[in-house]
Amino acid sequence: MAEKFLTDSEIKHARTMHKTKVHALQLAVAVALLGSWQLLADHKILDAFFYGRPSGVMHQLGVWIQHGTSIGSIWLNAWVTFYEATYGFFAGVILGIIFGVFLARNPTAAEIFAPYIKVSNSIPRVVLGSIFVLWLGLGSVSKVALAFVLVFFPVFFNAFQGTREADHKLIANARLLGASPRQITMKIIFPSALSWITASMHVSFGFALIGAIVGEFLGAQHGLGLLIATAQGNFNPNGVYAAMLLIAVMALTAEWLITKLENRLLNWRPTQVSGSEL
Amino acid sequence: MNRGTPVKLENVSKRFRTPKNGWYEALAGLNFEVEAGQFVALVGPTGCGKSTALTLLAGLEQPSIGLVTVNGKEVSDIDTSTGFVFQHDATFPWMNVYNNIAAGPKFRGVKDYDQSVRSWISKVGLTGFEANYPHQLSGGMKKRVALAQALINEPSLLLMDEPFSALDVQTRAIMTDELVSIWETTGSTVVFVTHDLEEAIALADRVIVLTAGPAQVKADFKINLPRPRKARDIRFTKEFLDIYQEVWSVLRDEVDIAYQRQLIAPGKEK
Ligand SMILES: Nc1ncnc2c1ncn2[C@@H]1O[C@H](COP(=O)(O)OP(=O)(O)O)[C@@H](O)[C@H]1O
Numbered sequence: 001m002a003e004k005f006l007t008d009s010e011i012k013h014a015r016t017m018h019k020t021k022v023h024a025l026q027l028a029v030a031v032a033l034l035g036s037w038q039l040l041a042d043h044k045i046l047d048a049f050f051y052g053r054p055s056g057v058m059h060q061l062g063v064w065i066q067h068g069t070s071i072g073s074i075w076l077n078a079w080v081t082f083y084e085a086t087y088g089f090f091a092g093v094i095l096g097i098i099f100g101v102f103l104a105r106n107p108t109a110a111e112i113f114a115p116y117i118k119v120s121n122s123i124p125r126v127v128l129g130s131i132f133v134l135w136l137g138l139g140s141v142s143k144v145a146l147a148f149v150l151v152f153f154p155v156f157f158n159a160f161q162g163t164r165e166a167d168h169k170l171i172a173n174a175r176l177l178g179a180s181p182r183q184i185t186m187k188i189i190f191p192s193a194l195s196w197i198t199a200s201m202h203v204s205f206g207f208a209l210i211g212a213i214v215g216e217f218l219g220a221q222h223g224l225g226l227l228i229a230t231a232q233g234n235f236n237p238n239g240v241y242a243a244m245l246l247i248a249v250m251a252l253t254a255e256w257l258i259t260k261l262e263n264r265l266l267n268w269r270p271t272q273v274s275g276s277e278l
Numbered sequence: 279m280n281r282g283t284p285v286k287l288e289n290v291s292k293r294f295r296t297p298k299n300g301w302y303e304a305l306a307g308l309n310f311e312v313e314a315g316q317f318v319a320l321v322g323p324t325g326c327g328k329s330t331a332l333t334l335l336a337g338l339e340q341p342s343i344g345l346v347t348v349n350g351k352e353v354s355d356i357d358t359s360t361g362f363v364f365q366h367d368a369t370f371p372w373m374n375v376y377n378n379i380a381a382g383p384k385f386r387g388v389k390d391y392d393q394s395v396r397s398w399i400s401k402v403g404l405t406g407f408e409a410n411y412p413h414q415l416s417g418g419m420k421k422r423v424a425l426a427q428a429l430i431n432e433p434s435l436l437l438m439d440e441p442f443s444a445l446d447v448q449t450r451a452i453m454t455d456e457l458v459s460i461w462e463t464t465g466s467t468v469v470f471v472t473h474d475l476e477e478a479i480a481l482a483d484r485v486i487v488l489t490a491g492p493a494q495v496k497a498d499f500k501i502n503l504p505r506p507r508k509a510r511d512i513r514f515t516k517e518f519l520d521i522y523q524e525v526w527s528v529l530r531d532e533v534d535i536a537y538q539r540q541l542i543a544p545g546k547e548k
């Protein structure tokens with residue numbers, strides 16, 4: 001039986017201890033995995049020619065940073081992929097929200113467009129990549145277009161659903177308090193759909209990166225996707241991993257920023273029960 | 279200002295589609311009027327159509343047959359000179375207390391609302407909680423927000439749908455008291471729906487008893503208890519208990535009918 005309340009510093013201490021333990025174990029898992037990969041490759045159990053090895057990946061990254069890649073500076077290529085994904089992401093999120101909210105607020109328009117949306121959503125979107133490269137050329141525009149298409153639909157559907165599920169009582173209350181249709185959309189519908197929208201944004205940046213990289217696979221002058229395709233052509237697995245590592249860093253940074261934004265926008269929600277995040 | 283009878287329902291019927299594609303008649307030929315400045319309580323068994331009557335008065339729905347007029351005008355859409363306090367929480371979860379109460383003036387484009395917002399915050403006893411979001415408030419506090427949110431717009435007609443039904447008994451008694459004293463200073467016309475007879479008598483000038491659904495007026499009582507009232511104390515006076523007996527004897531039959539129906543068709547009522 002506890003005799004007195006825990007002090008703040010005791011609670012904080014316990015929490016820090018827990019966190020440290022988790023981080024240490026996470027590090028141990030990474031060391032074990034990478035270490036066994038390295039050992040297996042060093043002892044020729046895994047063929048490094050096909051599977052590469054961690055030290056090779058680091059070496060490849062070092063070479064890229066110091067001497068650049070066959071298609072220009074590594075920073076240039078990373079930047080190209082990053083801005084293609086980012087442009088596609090923002091365009092997809094903004095238009096997805098506008099269309100989703102608009103159609104959910106206008107049932108007749110939704111009825112008219114429903115079959116077209118279903119058809120365009122059913123097209124395997126990666127196929128569009130080839131079409132975009134044909135239409136828009138080898139430059140960045142075709143990659144932005146592919147990233148956009150991949151981001152648009154999930155955001156659109158979530159914005160649509162979020163708007164549909166907005167509490168009718170709150171809308172009635174706002175109307176009685178004097179809100180115009182526009183104010184209802186901006187002050188009631190948008191905030192209530194926001195948790196749906198931010199949920200779709202988490203997956204969407206990943207989709208935007210996929211769009212940019214697949215677009216680069218299909219034909220490009222710069223970008224990490226092209227770098228991967230080149231490394232693959234040269235039987236250089238370490239090059240593929242090194243580019244993947246850079247993409248992962250980008251994706252994680254974006255995820256971190258989106259989470260920050262979400263917490264900022266949704267600070268009115270009851271604090272979520274904290275637990276493991278996956 | 280538009281002056282006619284503040285509230286008038288003439289032969290009002292309302293029917294709804296049932297899931298089985300039939301019709302359910304919630305109101306059948308409902309008639310009543312409310313005078314300016316009167317506080318009227320509508321009582322009746324659950325499911326008899328009280329909320330339906332209020333949504334018609336607010337313009338949230340239209341009657342199937344009959345005429346609903348507010349201040350002499352037919353109600354064909356939402357009228358923003360009507361205030362509404364909902365049964366369940368309808369405060370905006372993404373706005374703090376201050377912004378919830380300021381919502382009406384802001385929507386209406388009122389410029390200098392700060393002073394009246396602050397004065398309503400203090401009238402409903404929420405000073406110090408301006409920055410709290412609804413989820414950080416108790417049930418009673420949320421009701422205070424809802425009350426101030428509706429009253430700040432100085433509605434000529436205030437509609438309340440069982441506003442205190444979700445509160446615990448003590449909080450409810452306090453809120454009833456506060457509502458009486460706030461209302462006595464505003465003098466707006468009020469239609470207050472409840473299934474709690476004690477609350478109805480403590481608050482109202484007039485209690486209208488509705489029949490088990492579809493609702494019609496079964497009886498209409500004038501409550502001649504003195505004002506200003508102290509709702510919490512008045513419940514134990516002889517006059518109060520006499521009126522209570524009288525109204526309850528009428529209401530009881532309807533409650534019985536509604537209850538019997540519920541036994542026959544369980545699951546119909548929520
Ligand atoms: N929108 C609706 N669609 C179908 N039935 C409804 C609707 N609103 C109310 N009803 C029905 O009408 C009856 C009266 O409802 P209501 O006015 O909410 O009763 P009360 O407020 O007196 O408890 C109930 O049986 C309810 O099921």
Ligand SMILES: [Mg+2]
Pocket residue numbers: 325328329330365439440
């Ligand atoms: Mg009701």
